[in-house]
Amino acid sequence: MPTGISGLDQVLKGGFTCGSLVIINGGPGTGKTVFGNQICFNQARLSQQAAIYVVFLSESKDQMIQYVSRFSFFNATQVGRKVIYLDSSSVLENEGLDGLLHLLQETVIRMNASILILDGIASLEDRAENPGDFKKFVHSLHIFGPMSGCTTFLLRSKLNRNIYPEDAIADSIISFNNVTKSAAMLRRMEVGKLRGSSYLSGKHSLEIGEQGMHIYPRIEELYAHPSEATDDITTRLRFGIPKLDDMTNGGIFRGSATTILGAPGTGKTLLGLTFLEEGARQGEPGIYFGCYEPPQRLLAKAGKIGIEVERFQARGLLHFIWQPALQRKNIDAIAEQLLNEVQAVKARRVFIDGIEVFKSGALHPSRVGTFLSALTNRLRSLGATSVFSEETPIFTREIEMPVQDLAAVLENIIFLRFVEMGAQLRRLIAILKMRESGYNPLFHELDISDQGFAIHDTFREVTSVLTGVARPANPSMLQPSTKDE
Numbered sequence: 001m002p003t004g005i006s007g008l009d010q011v012l013k014g015g016f017t018c019g020s021l022v023i024i025n026g027g028p029g030t031g032k033t034v035f036g037n038q039i040c041f042n043q044a045r046l047s048q049q050a051a052i053y054v055v056f057l058s059e060s061k062d063q064m065i066q067y068v069s070r071f072s073f074f075n076a077t078q079v080g081r082k083v084i085y086l087d088s089s090s091v092l093e094n095e096g097l098d099g100l101l102h103l104l105q106e107t108v109i110r111m112n113a114s115i116l117i118l119d120g121i122a123s124l125e126d127r128a129e130n131p132g133d134f135k136k137f138v139h140s141l142h143i144f145g146p147m148s149g150c151t152t153f154l155l156r157s158k159l160n161r162n163i164y165p166e167d168a169i170a171d172s173i174i175s176f177n178n179v180t181k182s183a184a185m186l187r188r189m190e191v192g193k194l195r196g197s198s199y200l201s202g203k204h205s206l207e208i209g210e211q212g213m214h215i216y217p218r219i220e221e222l223y224a225h226p227s228e229a230t231d232d233i234t235t236r237l238r239f240g241i242p243k244l245d246d247m248t249n250g251g252i253f254r255g256s257a258t259t260i261l262g263a264p265g266t267g268k269t270l271l272g273l274t275f276l277e278e279g280a281r282q283g284e285p286g287i288y289f290g291c292y293e294p295p296q297r298l299l300a301k302a303g304k305i306g307i308e309v310e311r312f313q314a315r316g317l318l319h320f321i322w323q324p325a326l327q328r329k330n331i332d333a334i335a336e337q338l339l340n341e342v343q344a345v346k347a348r349r350v351f352i353d354g355i356e357v358f359k360s361g362a363l364h365p366s367r368v369g370t371f372l373s374a375l376t377n378r379l380r381s382l383g384a385t386s387v388f389s390e391e392t393p394i395f396t397r398e399i400e401m402p403v404q405d406l407a408a409v410l411e412n413i414i415f416l417r418f419v420e421m422g423a424q425l426r427r428l429i430a431i432l433k434m435r436e437s438g439y440n441p442l443f444h445e446l447d448i449s450d451q452g453f454a455i456h457d458t459f460r461e462v463t464s465v466l467t468g469v470a471r472p473a474n475p476s477m478l479q480p481s482t483k484d485e
Helices: 032-046 061-068 089-111 122-127 131-148 165-169 242-247 268-281 295-304 309-314 331-345 356-361 365-381
Strands: 021-025 050-055 083-087 113-119 151-156 172-181 184-194 203-209 212-216 257-262 286-290 318-322 349-353 385-391 412-420 425-434 444-449 452-458
Touching (some): 021 032, 021 165, 032 050, 032 113, 032 212, 061 083, 089 113, 089 122, 242 425, 242 452, 268 295, 268 309, 268 412, 309 318, 318 331, 331 349, 331 356, 365 385
Parallel strands (some): 021 151, 050 083, 050 113, 257 385
Antiparallel strands (some): 172 184, 184 203, 203 212, 425 444
């Protein structure tokens, strides 16, 4: 039984088993009620059968309808016809759990319902004369489900205890929770149990908006075994800068992953845009994904040095996605947005300008490396060649990959750096890594002007350029001058 909730059926690999008993855990405000109502209206839209939503003492039927009417999935014409809100407070008060069970079974059969939602089962447990009565009630629902073909959902606010007798009875257990990072609240969901079926494990991101609930599966789980790319992986893609293309022996391989590593101002963004521009010249669609500069400002800056990305954008060959760094989004949501766009425009080159947006969106920093590994694998399987920019400190004698785990995944590393020579800052460029390819390992001077990129001769006359303070290779050059004043 598909839920119709975006992303959830991917996590469940299709949905819940029809007629099963599902427990939904979560504290107040975690999204249990939204989940229950959204499933009901989705089922009413996708199926000919009805859905029954049972409310107890916590809120009235009218309050529930007023609350969910704000979501786009709500359809007032289905209320009372295929989405039935059942107020069982009086039956529970007068007849107890046995009377409630009879009411539920009778209503499911009479309405030919395929979904039964019980919101707030803690109140039922409180009404039970002893724990055995409540367990018997849940067991009866479990038996009734397969007989009637009705899938039952028990929405429970989890208390501070570890043992719940009904957990052993349930076929599936889903948990929602909220966590806080940098004063922002992030929602998570996790499958604890899904009897008779595999699922995507781990904690998946969850957002609730006007459309209702949206689940973003962990990209590491979703693309743990990506399909192989069909493109020719022996083809080389050029940057369009002759000297750099010579340094890379004709360009980087199609389908590879490359990082441009460098301090702010060294030219990472412009180099990535040049890569996209060169692809557009060959008729290859490209995507720029960034978090620092809005597209219009970026286009203007590129135009000043002759990078014609605006012209190719107008022709539909280049597409820009701007994710402002201040708008914190979880990294799985960002990945979904990017991958959807890659598939929509059939992008062959992707430039991700600043992996910092993924770092800020990750609840646990240790996850970023495996996340980016899965992202690059998925981009490769879609036939896209990816280039990332990574920022290093401006002045440091040590060079480290900001995301250590990513170094093993990347096929290519291009290094940009400021170096001090004679009280002047000069840019250098070097190829640090090209997997399965030869390359020019020498340092070259990089100049960026109104005429674009220019790469000059190597730094043969100096040494220690990686420290940021170059020294003459010939020590005699350091001797004081004997020339007359």
